[in-house]
Amino acid sequence: MSNSQKENSGSSEIELEKEAQLPAPVKTIRRMVLTIFNPMLAMKLIAKDPDWFIVPLMFVVLALFSFLQPIVVMSKMNGPGNMTLYVPNVNKTLTLNDLKSDAQKIYWSTNLMFYLISILIGIIILVLISKILFGKTEYKSVISGTSYASLTFVILGIIWLILMLSVPPVNINYKVYNNESFIVWPKGIKILWPSSYNLSLKDDSKIILPNGTYTTLTSYLDSSEANGSKILWSNGTSVISLNKTEIIFFNGSANTLVWKNGTMYEQYTIRNNTTFVLWLNGSRFIFFNETRADPVSVMKYFSEGLTSNTPKALSSVLGMILPNITRIWQSILLIILIKEAQETSWIKAILAVFIQQALLFILMI
Secondary structure (H helix, E strand, O other): OOHHHHHHHHHHHHHHHHHHOOOHHHHHHHHHHHHHHOHHHHHHHHHHOOOOOHHHHHHHHHHHHHHHHHHHHHOOEEOOOOOEEOOOOOOOOEEHHHHHHHHHHHHHHHHHHHHHHHHHHHHHHHHHHHHHHHOOOOHHHHHHHHHHHOHHHHHHHHHHHHHHOOOOOEEOOEEEEOOEEEEEEEEEEEEEEOOOOOEEEEOOOEEEOOOOOEOOOOOOOOHHHHOOOOOEEOEOOOEEOOOOOOEEEEEOOOOEEEEOOOOEEOEEEEOOEEEEEEEEOOEEEEEEEEEEOOHHHHHHHHHHHHHHHOOHHHHHHHHHHHHHHHHHHHHHHHHHHHHHHHOOOHHHHHHHHHHHHHHHHHOOO
16 A cells, blocks of 8 residues: 555545544535545545445435425416416416416426435446446445435536526417407428318307317417307308308318308418418328417427527526536545445446446436
């Protein structure tokens, strides 16, 4: 053993003796600080004297962080909190504030579950790899050390949240007709309908499929175009609308609407926006500018708006750079841990962690 190795070993022994005098919570918090500022010493101490208090403590830390994350994200949704959303087959009113609150709860539980599953699977893989490569498993050190290494999730996650605060908010552009809210899509929204479907507008708002079910993507028909009638569309067939006041049909060979008086329209108006009907391989694409405001469409609008508002450089930092730094930082901590716990070479420790991270990457964790 070289002089430097003897000095490092002696230093670790001294630190272990100091820690032996500390109560569990103080020792754990001290090691958390060392994990950030002196990872070499921290992992050596954890490898030689693993502790269990870090496991419940990290659960609390991850739960708090997972709680903050959706609050920051959903704060980017701008719109009237009392805006009523349409929820089919539910006898209660859902507002935009209700949606944001529900989304925060779902995101919180989903994020926390993701972190916990990631840590658990990482531990299991590392334990199995250690058994294969070294013939033995220091599972206490692996569990304790992996829990400390999960601090990287929180530290880089806080940076992620701070950067997210700079993203411009998404303003929900909407209109209200007949006490119902409709989202105005900035680029419209495309829906593919099979040519065999007969579609109708009921109550100037709901699109009905042949089986009688309602779609969640709906639009408001300007009554001035159809004299207040509820229009039924059909490919190349004349049909009578539900209130029997108008007869219309599509001409299957052209992108036109044909009314009973012979007037042909290449486009028709939904309120003050234009919706185009196109034919493609026997099916029709319908482009709506406005759809009924329901939870699914609002979240889709918000997600697309948030992506659009995030600068490309910042998007790369949030989606690629920070996650990769987290993975690399965590790998370095685990390499030190495995080397000290298994008393093996750097090459074998690197190989063990490399295999673990490769498997986690394949599992998209």
